Amino acid sequence: MQQSKRLEEFKKSVTNKFNIYNSLFLSLPYKNVENVGILIPLLLDQCEKGLKAGKDPQEILEVFFSNFVDIQDERERLDFMFRIVQYVERQVVLYDSVEDSAFPKLQEYSSSLTIPDYFELVNRTKNWDKVSKKLSTFSARIVLTAHPTQFYTPAVLDIIAELRSLIDEDRIHDIDVTLQQLGLTSLINAKKPTPLDEAKNIIYILRNTYYDAVGELYQYVKSNIRDEKFENYNLMKLGFWPGGDRDGNPFVTADITKEVADELRLTLMKCYYNELKNLRKKLTFKSMQEELNALSTKLYHAMFDSNAPISYEGIIEHLSAVRNQLIDNYHGLYLDELDRFIDKVHIFKTHFATLDIRQDHSKHTLVVESVLKKNGVIKESLDELKEKELVKLLLEKDFKLKAEDFDDDIVKDTIVNIQNLKAIQEKNGEDGCNRYIISNSEDIFSVLFVFGLFRWCGWNEKDITFDIVPLFETMKGMDASEEVMQTLFDIPKYRQHLERRRDIHTIMLGFSDGTKDGGYLKANWSILKTKETLSKVCKKNGIAAIFFDGRGGPPARGGGKTHRFYAAQTKDVANHEIQLTIQGQTITSTYGTKEQFMHNSEQLLTAGLSNNLFGKELTISASQRKLIEELSELSFDKYDALKQHDKFIPYLENRSTLKYYTKANIGSRPGKRGSAKQLTLSDLRAISFVGSWSQLKQNVPGYFGLGSAIQKLKDEGRLNEVKKLYKEVPFFKALMLNSMMSLAKTNFDLTSYMKDDPEFGDFWKILFEEYQLSKKMLLQISGLKILMEDEAVSRESVKIREKIVLPLLVIQQNALYHITQNSEYKELYEKIVTRSLYGNINASRNSA
Numbered sequence: 001m002q003q004s005k006r007l008e009e010f011k012k013s014v015t016n017k018f019n020i021y022n023s024l025f026l027s028l029p030y031k032n033v034e035n036v037g038i039l040i041p042l043l044l045d046q047c048e049k050g051l052k053a054g055k056d057p058q059e060i061l062e063v064f065f066s067n068f069v070d071i072q073d074e075r076e077r078l079d080f081m082f083r084i085v086q087y088v089e090r091q092v093v094l095y096d097s098v099e100d101s102a103f104p105k106l107q108e109y110s111s112s113l114t115i116p117d118y119f120e121l122v123n124r125t126k127n128w129d130k131v132s133k134k135l136s137t138f139s140a141r142i143v144l145t146a147h148p149t150q151f152y153t154p155a156v157l158d159i160i161a162e163l164r165s166l167i168d169e170d171r172i173h174d175i176d177v178t179l180q181q182l183g184l185t186s187l188i189n190a191k192k193p194t195p196l197d198e199a200k201n202i203i204y205i206l207r208n209t210y211y212d213a214v215g216e217l218y219q220y221v222k223s224n225i226r227d228e229k230f231e232n233y234n235l236m237k238l239g240f241w242p243g244g245d246r247d248g249n250p251f252v253t254a255d256i257t258k259e260v261a262d263e264l265r266l267t268l269m270k271c272y273y274n275e276l277k278n279l280r281k282k283l284t285f286k287s288m289q290e291e292l293n294a295l296s297t298k299l300y301h302a303m304f305d306s307n308a309p310i311s312y313e314g315i316i317e318h319l320s321a322v323r324n325q326l327i328d329n330y331h332g333l334y335l336d337e338l339d340r341f342i343d344k345v346h347i348f349k350t351h352f353a354t355l356d357i358r359q360d361h362s363k364h365t366l367v368v369e370s371v372l373k374k375n376g377v378i379k380e381s382l383d384e385l386k387e388k389e390l391v392k393l394l395l396e397k398d399f400k401l402k403a404e405d406f407d408d409d410i411v412k413d414t415i416v417n418i419q420n421l422k423a424i425q426e427k428n429g430e431d432g433c434n435r436y437i438i439s440n441s442e443d444i445f446s447v448l449f450v451f452g453l454f455r456w457c458g459w460n461e462k463d464i465t466f467d468i469v470p471l472f473e474t475m476k477g478m479d480a481s482e483e484v485m486q487t488l489f490d491i492p493k494y495r496q497h498l499e500r501r502r503d504i505h506t507i508m509l510g511f512s513d514g515t516k517d518g519g520y521l522k523a524n525w526s527i528l529k530t531k532e533t534l535s536k537v538c539k540k541n542g543i544a545a546i547f548f549d550g551r552g553g554p555p556a557r558g559g560g561k562t563h564r565f566y567a568a569q570t571k572d573v574a575n576h577e578i579q580l581t582i583q584g585q586t587i588t589s590t591y592g593t594k595e596q597f598m599h600n601s602e603q604l605l606t607a608g609l610s611n612n613l614f615g616k617e618l619t620i621s622a623s624q625r626k627l628i629e630e631l632s633e634l635s636f637d638k639y640d641a642l643k644q645h646d647k648f649i650p651y652l653e654n655r656s657t658l659k660y661y662t663k664a665n666i667g668s669r670p671g672k673r674g675s676a677k678q679l680t681l682s683d684l685r686a687i688s689f690v691g692s693w694s695q696l697k698q699n700v701p702g703y704f705g706l707g708s709a710i711q712k713l714k715d716e717g718r719l720n721e722v723k724k725l726y727k728e729v730p731f732f733k734a735l736m737l738n739s740m741m742s743l744a745k746t747n748f749d750l751t752s753y754m755k756d757d758p759e760f761g762d763f764w765k766i767l768f769e770e771y772q773l774s775k776k777m778l779l780q781i782s783g784l785k786i787l788m789e790d791e792a793v794s795r796e797s798v799k800i801r802e803k804i805v806l807p808l809l810v811i812q813q814n815a816l817y818h819i820t821q822n823s824e825y826k827e828l829y830e831k832i833v834t835r836s837l838y839g840n841i842n843a844s845r846n847s848a
Contacts, residue, residue, distance in 0.1 A: 006109035007792040013102035015800065017167065018095055024176050025094055026087075028183045035069075036083045040091075042068050043084065043807045050810075056753030057814040078828050081811045085832065088808040089187050089839040093156065094179065095804060096589070096842070097163035099797065104595050106793065115217075115602045118609065119224050131609070132227040138577065139232070140604040142591065143239030143356065143548070144205075145583040146198035152588065152842075154204045156187055161208070164593065188838060195252045199242035199260040203267050205587065206352055210238060211271045213597040215344045222343070233346040236601050238353035239435075240264065241581070245358040247439045250409075254417035261355050261424045261432060262306040268352040269303035272315065275341050282334045288325045291318050309427045312349040319345065351432030355424070357417070358437040358471075363410050364449040368394075370411045371456060375399060390445070394452030395493045401456045418457040421466070430465050437508055437548075441470035442477045444487050451494065461493070467501055469548065473510030475518045478530045481507075482537050489541040498543060505543050506579070507534055510550035519639030519705050522632045524735050528570070535574040545574040550581050562590075562600070564737065566607035568730035570618045578608045624729055627721055634712050635705030638770070642704060647763040655751075655760055655816065656692040660834045695840055697750045697809065698767055702742025707773030710781060719780065726781045736778055737791075743775050744787040744798055750809055753817075805840050812836040 026037030043064055050060035061081075065071045071080060107114075122131045152160070159182050166175045193201075214236050222230050243260025246252035276299060280292055295318035301308040319342050326335055369382050377393065378384045385393070403412040403419075424433045438446045450468045455461055472481045485507070488494050498505060509527050518526060531547055538545035551562065566578055582591060591597045620628070642648060652658045693700045710722055725732050748771060754764040775787065788795040815829040815836070823829060 002109055003790070003792050006106055007796065009105055009109055010102070010793045010796055013105050014099050015796070017102070018098045018800070021094055021098065021167070021175055021179070022091060024172075025091065025179050025183075028180060036080070036087055039068060040084060040087055040807060043810075044803065047806045047810045048803075051747075051749035051752070054749075054752060056817075057750075057810045058817060060810055061814050074823075074825060075828075078825060078832070081815075081832060082835070084811060085808055085835050085839065086187075088805060089842070090179075090182050091804050092801070092839050092842045093160060093182060093187070094163070095800065097160050098167055100160075100593050100596070101164045101167040103593065103599075107595075107599060114599065115220060115606065116224075118602075118606045128226050132225055132230070134609060135221065135225060135235070136227070136230060136232050138605070138608060139234040139237055140601065140608065141237040141239050141354075141548075141577065141579040142601070142604075143241060143579065143581045144202050144353065144587055145245065145581050146195065146202060146242035152187070152201070153189070154201060155185060156182075157201075157204060157208075157588070159185060160588075188835070195243050195249065195256050196259055196263070199240075199263060202240070202242055202587065203263055203352075205592070206238070206264075207267050207271060209592065209594055209597060211268075211344070211348070211352075213594040213601075214238070214347060215340065216594070217598050217601055218343060218347060219340060231346075233343070235605070236347075239579070240353035240355050241358065244355045244433070246363075247358050247360045254413050254420050257355070257357070257417055258420055258424065261428055264352045264355065265309065265350055265428050265432070266303050266306060268348055268350065269299050269310070271348075272345065273299040273303055275344070279334070279337060279341060282337065283322065283326070285325075285330050287329060288322050291321045291325075294318060295322075306427075309350065312345065312429055315345050315350075316342070349429050349431055351428040354431055354435065355428075355433045356435045356437055357421070357433065358439060359414070360439040361441055361446045361449070363414065364438065364453065365445070366408070367411045367414045367453060368449050370406055370408060371399060371401060374405060391448060391491070394445075394448045394455075395491070399456040400458070414453065415457055418453055418459070422459070425465060434465055435467045435469055435506065437469040437471055439471050439510075440474065440477065441472050441484070442474065442480050444484050444491075446470050446484075447488055448491075448494070451497065461497065462500065464497060464500075467504075467506050469506045469508050471508040471510050471550070472530065473508075473550065475522070475526060478509070478526050481530055482533045485534060485537050486541070489537075489543065503543050504546060504576075505538060506546040506548055508548040508550060519636045520701060520703060520739060521628075521706060521709070521735065522636040522639075525628055525632045528573070528731060531574075532570065532572040535572055538574065544576050546577045546579060547574065548579040548581075563603035563607045564730075564734045566604065568618065568734040570620055570731065572619075575608055578604050580604075618730060620729055620731065624725060624732075627725055628729075628732060631706075631709045631713070631722070634709035638705035638708040642700075642766065645763060645766070647760055651760050651763050652689075652692055654820065655696075655754065655757075657695040657812070657816070657833055657837060658688055658692040660830070660837060661688040661691060691837075691841070694745070695809075695812065695837065697745070697747040698771070699742045699746045700767060703739045703774040703778075704767075704770055706736075706739060707770050707775070707777045710777035711773055714777070714780075722781045723783070736782060737788075739774070740778055740782075740784075740787045741794075741798075743771070743778065744795065745802065746771055747802065747809075750813060753813075808836050808839050812840075 026040060028037060046060055046064045046068075050063070055063075061077075065077055065080075069080065071077050122128060159178060163175065163178055163182075166178060189197075217236055218233070221235060240260075243252060243256050243263075273296065276292070276296055280296070283292060295315065298310045298314070298318075302310045319338070323335070323338055323342065326332055326338060365382065369378070372378045372382070372385075372393070373380070382390060401415050403415040406412050406415070421433055436450050438450060441447070447468050447470050451461075451464070454464050454466065470481075470484065472478045472484075485505075489498075509530060534547075535545050551565075562580065569575065589596075590600050690701050693702075710719070713719060713722055726736060727733070748768050751764065752768075755761050755768070757764065779785070779787070784790070786795075788798070812833055815832040818829045819826055819833070
């Protein structure tokens with residue numbers, strides 16, 4: 001009943017409104033483009049009918065250009081296709097705005113557990129003491145990343161925000177004018193963004209959305225928790241990777257990290273200054289003007305001059321003095337408004353969001369090796385040392401490193417950056433930058449190299465105010481993680497470091513490379529098992545384990561429904577805090593407006609809290625584990641065989657958009673690690689890997705192997721076992737539902753022409769057959785008739801988005817074909833492929 005009401009509201013507030021505003025958009029009054037909008041519906045119709053009839057993109061476009069537009073010249077056709085791509089990009093923006101505007105109305109018919117629902121549940125169960133205790137320490141941290149799947153400039157984000165508010169009020173004339181503005185505004189970066197550009201784009205969202213949203217969420221919990229002493233300012237924390245994440249990005253330097261830290265602080269000071277300015281219009285009382293003026297002046301300087309910071313304690317001191325006067329002399333007038341501001345200062349302090357540092361373990365290996373060579377400890381390689389000798393050097397040997405003593409840029413920059421971190425903490429506070437994450441962690445040295453480098457770069461080991469966070473992302477890394485952590489806990493000096501860090505250890509588990517490495521089911525199952533194992537080893541050693549999940553947008557990168565994912569964690573997984581990465585267009589689509597941010601943040605909190613307080617604790621029995629293990633290995637075998645296929649990498653290189661990710665001015669990061677000419681899977685970044693499958697509408701990493709695994713058990717007469725597993729184990733069900741989302745966004749009709757390709761036809765058939773089998777098997781075990789049957793609104797949204805971008809995808813496939821034919825316009829076709837990435841990425845919202 002609730003779902004049908006929600007779908008009805010969706011059709012009214014999204015589908016119908018989009019169709020109305022789209023009709024305005026399709027008739028933009030601009031020279032040379034007036035016919036394009038009118039012809040797009042005709043092209044869509046031709047694409048849908050043509051693909052169903054088995055026609056290839058070239059045939060579809062030939063019919064369209066011959067029968068509807070009468071353009072025979074290839075160069076003119078290319079110009080027209082560019083204009084279609086530009087239109088589709090803007091249609092996506094319009095649809096985003098309409099859907100975002102409808103979000104609050106749709107939530108009225110949602111079955112999601114919000115904080116108010118949660119408190120109502122607590123009220124009925126009289127569990128307030130337990131809830132207050134848990135909420136006083138529990139927190140959720142969303143970490144914003146700058147992976148190259150988000151590229152709207154602040155100008156376009158402003159237009160989206162304006163459209164959203166105009167749509168709320170149905171101001172048709174103003175919407176028309178704003179759509180015309182959108183038609184004339186460039187949606188793409190003229191040049192590749194720098195890491196600082198990426199940081200500023202996301203800081204824009206911090207300032208315009210999260211500053212108020214986090215404050216309001218905190219106020220709601222504080223006002224309803226029935227605990228007068230509630231002061232958990234860490235309830236909702238923000239993390240930040242742009243400018244600190246140098247893994248695979250040579251453009252993130254020590255200087256960039258410092259600039260981004262300054263930008264975060266300066267922007268926060270602007271928020272504080274503006275809020276104080278508004279508050280001063282009410283606090284007009286004579287005796288407090290001196291304090292208010294002094295604070296206002298300091299904030300004003302601090303928001304423009306990076307060398308004139310004001311401390312968190314300094315801000316609170318002024319505001320506390322004003323508060324005391326308000327209570328003592330002015331009857332507490334406007335005290336609530338002042339307290340709300342003070343709470344925000346307690347939440348954001350002087351950092352706004354915690355800037356994480358991340359680097360690949362191989363780079364630290366290079367730095368340590370260079371240092372030891374320079375100091376005559378080794379001749380060429382770390383292999384000359386026994387493990388105990390190397391550990392002793394890292395923990396006890398004192399070197400005084402100077403960047404200028406080394407030639408290698410990575411070595412120099414690593415030293416400068418670690419030395420700079422002290423200054424960042426001095427200006428932004430310790431919360432401003434206190435985590436160092438090591439990608440591709442597979443042994444104890446991933447952590448000890450960083451610990452040793454801090455010592456050698458001038459940090460007294462007792463003053464290392466950083467959490468060193470291993471990121472176990474490959475199958476090998478996860479398999480080794482228990483032994484790695486136990487060995488680290490057994491090292492007295494490292495154990496003392498943990499005592500100074502409050503006996504808490506953050507451990508990151510990455511989905512992206514795990515899925516690329518082990519396939520969908522095995523990666524996700526390995527991560528859950530690893531969490532359970534590490535929870536035990538940490539508990540045994542008196543350490544509180546905090547898990548940081550590398551969740552991308554799509555299921556293929558660990559994404560999908562976040563609430564469902566956390567609500568399905570077993571009782572054996574430590575649950576002190578929820579931490580996850582939010583990246584690409586997921587930042588704007590899931591947390592982009594205040595309403596969305598608050599709703600999805602509430603979902604995180606209630607998922608984590610519900611595990612502790614309500615219902616039976618989630619467990620997976622030994623027989624259920626055995627079955628998931630069996631399915632995991634069967635699906636991995638199928639996926640691994642695909643990876644080993646001699647056409648696997650060539651197919652991606654020659655029949656997908658893979659090589660064009662690096663040509664698009666989307667992100668600052670290169671498309672692959674390393675500089676070797678021969679492309680290997682290990683060098684390939686997960687974003688371009690998953691994104692390329694998404695652009696092909698094949699979404700292979702989100703399901704491949706599942707169909708074959710389930711079919712094998714069905715052949716053995718064991719399908720009912722899998723059905724029972726789906727019904728009884730929330731973790732398994734959550735994975736299957738997320739995989740169905742990947743399948744729902746798949747359209748093999750788009751590339752069906754490849755089945756006759758002399759080189760890649762057989763490979764395409766392998767992909768297609770597994771897609772069909774996976775869809776069939778998932779529907780059988782779930783009992784659903786269609787994919788996403790129980791998520792009607794999401795299904796409808798996917799359907800509309802897929803329709804919007806279908807002409808763009810047909811144009812993209814046509815261009816890829818002409819590139820293989822060495823057309824005289826090859827360069828222009830390549831530009832079309834690059835340009836068409838944008839609209840499809842945004843339309844999918846969690847495509848890469």
